[in-house]
């Protein structure tokens with residue numbers, strides 16, 4: 001992994017185009033997105049923690065929301081009215097997410113189309129920010145740091161950010177082992193062609209960072225309390241609470 005240089009990775013337009021035509025794959029709440037190891041488990045644990053770590057949730061932001069699985073799962077773990085802000089590059093994803101979340105009748109649902117890094121969201125207002133399988137599209141270290149700083153500012157004190165994502169490992173032998181295990185998992189789902197297909201788009205599109213690096217960055221931008229919720233092979237669920 002990571003043989004493609006950062007400067008040669010997919011552009012935002014290329015990423016958007018790929019997801020525009022992949023909405024159904026991200027619309028299955030009962031399994032989550034199966035190319036992720038432990039997809040459903042990670043989604044359930046993360047949303048349970050998000051719901052219990054911040055009492056009185058009334059406003060949430062789901063960045064890279066896809067078809068809305070994480071917002072839906074969080075709704076299952078909470079009660080009462082919730083205003084849901086959905087952010088994604090892909091309009092077809094947003095349309096599906098809004099349709100599914102609105103159908104629950106829990107409160108207003110607003111779409112934010114475009115790159116979350118440059119969109120204006122209300123600062124200091126969110127009780128929970130969900131970021132599932134999206135931050136691995138961030139590129140160099142300053143891009144990551146600016147994005148984490150922005151997400152910190154968007155939370156109200158006591159609000160939590162909860163991330164589920166593909167992660168890299170800084171020790172090459174560990175990375176190779178975890179990558180091989182992920183390849184075996186993909187083969188068990190769809191044979192060698194599926195493994196090759198997923199590995200090819202990850203190589204072209206994604207630039208994940210190590211879990212511990214991201215936890216350090218969360219602390220650096222201000223999160224005093226950070227926590228790992230789950231890790232299996234090269235997927236992790238983690239996050240932090242704004243003091």
Ligand SMILES: C[S@@+](CC[C@H](N)C(=O)[O-])C[C@H]1O[C@@H](n2cnc3c(N)ncnc32)[C@H](O)[C@@H]1O
Nearest residue numbers: 019064065066088089090115116132133134137
């Ligand atoms: C792998 S999907 C995950 C969808 C959903 N979070 C889930 O777990 O089911 C990643 C989503 O992030 C969106 N995305 C990627 N980069 C983004 C960015 N910079 N700003 C907003 N959305 C982005 C893509 O369009 C895509 O719908």
